[in-house]
Amino acid sequence: MATLPSQTDRTPRLSTEAVHAGENRPYPHHALTLPIFDTSTYTFENTADLRQFMEARMWGLAEGRVEYGRYGNPTIFEVEARVAALSGGEAAVLMSSGMAAVTSTLLSLLYAGDHLVITDDSYRRTRQFCLTFLKRWGIECSVVPAGDLEQLEAAIRPETKVIVSESPTNPYMRVLDLERLVAIAKRHKVKTLIDSTFATPINQRPLEFGVDLVVDSATKYLGGHNDLLAGAVVGSESLMAMIRQNQWVLGAVCDPHTAYLIQRGLKTLALRVHQQNTSAMKVAEFLEAQAGVSRVWYPGLRSHPDHDIARQQMDGFGGVVSFELEGDLETTSRFIDAVKLPLIASSLGGVETLIEQPALMSYFELSSEERMEIGIKDNLVRLAIGIESPEDLIADLAEALKVV
Ligand SMILES: *Cc1c(COP(=O)(O)O)cnc(C)c1O
Numbered sequence: 001m002a003t004l005p006s007q008t009d010r011t012p013r014l015s016t017e018a019v020h021a022g023e024n025r026p027y028p029h030h031a032l033t034l035p036i037f038d039t040s041t042y043t044f045e046n047t048a049d050l051r052q053f054m055e056a057r058m059w060g061l062a063e064g065r066v067e068y069g070r071y072g073n074p075t076i077f078e079v080e081a082r083v084a085a086l087s088g089g090e091a092a093v094l095m096s097s098g099m100a101a102v103t104s105t106l107l108s109l110l111y112a113g114d115h116l117v118i119t120d121d122s123y124r125r126t127r128q129f130c131l132t133f134l135k136r137w138g139i140e141c142s143v144v145p146a147g148d149l150e151q152l153e154a155a156i157r158p159e160t161k162v163i164v165s166e167s168p169t170n171p172y173m174r175v176l177d178l179e180r181l182v183a184i185a186k187r188h189k190v191k192t193l194i195d196s197t198f199a200t201p202i203n204q205r206p207l208e209f210g211v212d213l214v215v216d217s218a219t220k221y222l223g224g225h226n227d228l229l230a231g232a233v234v235g236s237e238s239l240m241a242m243i244r245q246n247q248w249v250l251g252a253v254c255d256p257h258t259a260y261l262i263q264r265g266l267k268t269l270a271l272r273v274h275q276q277n278t279s280a281m282k283v284a285e286f287l288e289a290q291a292g293v294s295r296v297w298y299p300g301l302r303s304h305p306d307h308d309i310a311r312q313q314m315d316g317f318g319g320v321v322s323f324e325l326e327g328d329l330e331t332t333s334r335f336i337d338a339v340k341l342p343l344i345a346s347s348l349g350g351v352e353t354l355i356e357q358p359a360l361m362s363y364f365e366l367s368s369e370e371r372m373e374i375g376i377k378d379n380l381v382r383l384a385i386g387i388e389s390p391e392d393l394i395a396d397l398a399e400a401l402k403v404v
Pocket of ligand 1: 098
């Protein structure tokens, strides 16, 4: 058995906060559950009421009241408060997708002439946004290998404004040393943004290490049921106020029904993530012992290059296991087709176990050589564990491995 990660004092509180943080009780009509306010706009009693509101808002005293749906919604405000509490942040902003959270945040931080540093082995669309979209507005981007903090520091220039990384990364689960990252960023007065989607606040809270901004694709674990798209960004009150005001302009708002589903998912977040941590560990250990498997990438395994740092800074190793099979693209596809319980789909973090071959799912249009250049091997499988019994998953994988 691999060593368990460290447990912080906050860990047990998170299960409670996942259910109750940010609640504004009593709800109308003393309903138990959070009401969904389906409204695109808000009314005023008369002109005096409107004047009073506008006056109060000028001084930042409107206390959650807004005049139009794009500027906010009581259902969404409450879910934002819960996400902020779980992540240990002062405030959070929900967005229409994880990518909306990434792009709106970076557009808020960067101006023409600025520079940013991102790590490779990161979400493909984030890299695409930084390398192609931001470039159009005169913002330059350096890509450094995930896990090489010396190269990362060397890439920082006087005009660097932000370092963007994921931890754990996709698909190799590289875990960044957040304490060292923050020390480097502070030394150069650069902001840090961590996409913590793979960890969730149950397993890792980057803000506790001094990271400035955390982004989550709520589509994954926070929602948890593969039935919504949303994103969240969490940080200080002042950074969130800036990002929120830009959201009023950029328009990538979450809708109240989706916010409701997120908070319903959050109630079981701790339960689900604990189960997924346990199952993923069992599956990773099983896979590592199989002859047909040449390499397993799971930070809970001692063989993972970042096992030690993961143990120090995380409360659990997460639910995604990547592995390489003995064989080529076709052998790997045959294995995926032989698996019965996991569904072939991209995404992760829901109750259903999903399986994919990144070479074909996310990087299909690239040649094998181009994929190798960015580290996506033909024989790589990404398994996103759901909440099914790990024994059933292992039995299924064992059967399918007979084709390799
Ligand atoms: C899925 C994902 C995103 C994008 O989120 P969407 O909700 O799909 O827009 C960003 N980062 C990571 C790590 C992801 O897994």
